[in-house]
Amino acid sequence: xxxxxxxxxxxxxxxxxxxxxxxxxxxxxxxxxxxxxxxxxxxxxxxxxxxxxxxxxxxxxxxxxxxxxxxx
Numbered sequence: 001x002x003x004x005x006x007x008x009x010x011x012x013x014x015x016x017x018x019x020x021x022x023x024x025x026x027x028x029x030x031x032x033x034x035x036x037x038x039x040x041x042x043x044x045x046x047x048x049x050x051x052x053x054x055x056x057x058x059x060x061x062x063x064x065x066x067x068x069x070x071x072x
Contacts (some may be wrong), residue, residue, distance in 0.1 A: 001037055005029040015050045015058035032058050038067075 002020045012031035020027045028038040043063045051059040
């Protein structure tokens, strides 16, 4: 994982997304209840920023929904 996405160097609010790409790999740091780190080459990069609905709840990324659906 890139150093700029290390837990101590990045302070995120709920719903914040940080992305770093290199060749065909994408590293994602997403804040839900805790920091979620993902590394993928399948998905397109989402935009960086804060993704919360009107109630202040974080909107789940497609990569997270697919992971939750297929785990186990």
